[in-house]
Amino acid sequence: DVVNGVKGKIDMIFLGALFNEGKFTFDETTNPEGGVRGLIDYNMPAANIATADTPWTEANIDTVDPFEDLSDLIAGAEDKVPVAKLLIAPSKLNYLLRCPKMRAAVYGTDKAAAPLTLQILNQFMESNSLPVFEKVTRKVNIKSGNTINSYSPVNAKNIVAVPAGK
Secondary structure (H helix, E strand, C coil): CHHHHHHHHHHHHHHHHHCCCCEEEECCCCCCCCCCCEEEECCCCHHHCCCCCCCCCHHHCCCCCHHHHHHHHHHHHHCCCCEEEEEECHHHHHHHHHCHHHHHHHHCHHHCCCCCCHHHHHHHHHHCCCCEEEECCCCEEEEECCEEEEECCCCCCCCEEEECCC
16 A cells, blocks of 8 residues: 555656646645645746637637647657657547537548547558657546545647657
8 A cells, every 4th residue: 555655646746747747746636645735846837838719618629620639749749859749538429529620620521420449540541651649548546534536637728749759
């Protein structure tokens, strides 16, 4: 249990920083037993943070173009280092797979109503020399007194581009 607790805390800090623009906060939620409080800032350059022109929300799922946003993200990153994969939260992946313009990019307009799966999406990405998606579902149990709470360090609002190589 002790070793798993340490590994869980390391995963929480690492994934929390990856999915939160290079920052992790020790607060009442992430460290309820007290002690360390504050922000770890890994000083991610602002140039490494991309924002979609149109927010990916349920209200505009029919008009947003995730493939165009992802293409811009990958093109910007490829100027610096090749991207091996894209880490994504399950809820963001679900949105991406339901998005009509993403389905149209994969299937074309004649089959755009067909359901899109992660496997089909990744086959499409690979066939176009683009990085594949990897769903991240890590949950960490945090004990606060006699209560154990499940916590996800993955910020579902963000997608993380992982560079190729070491």
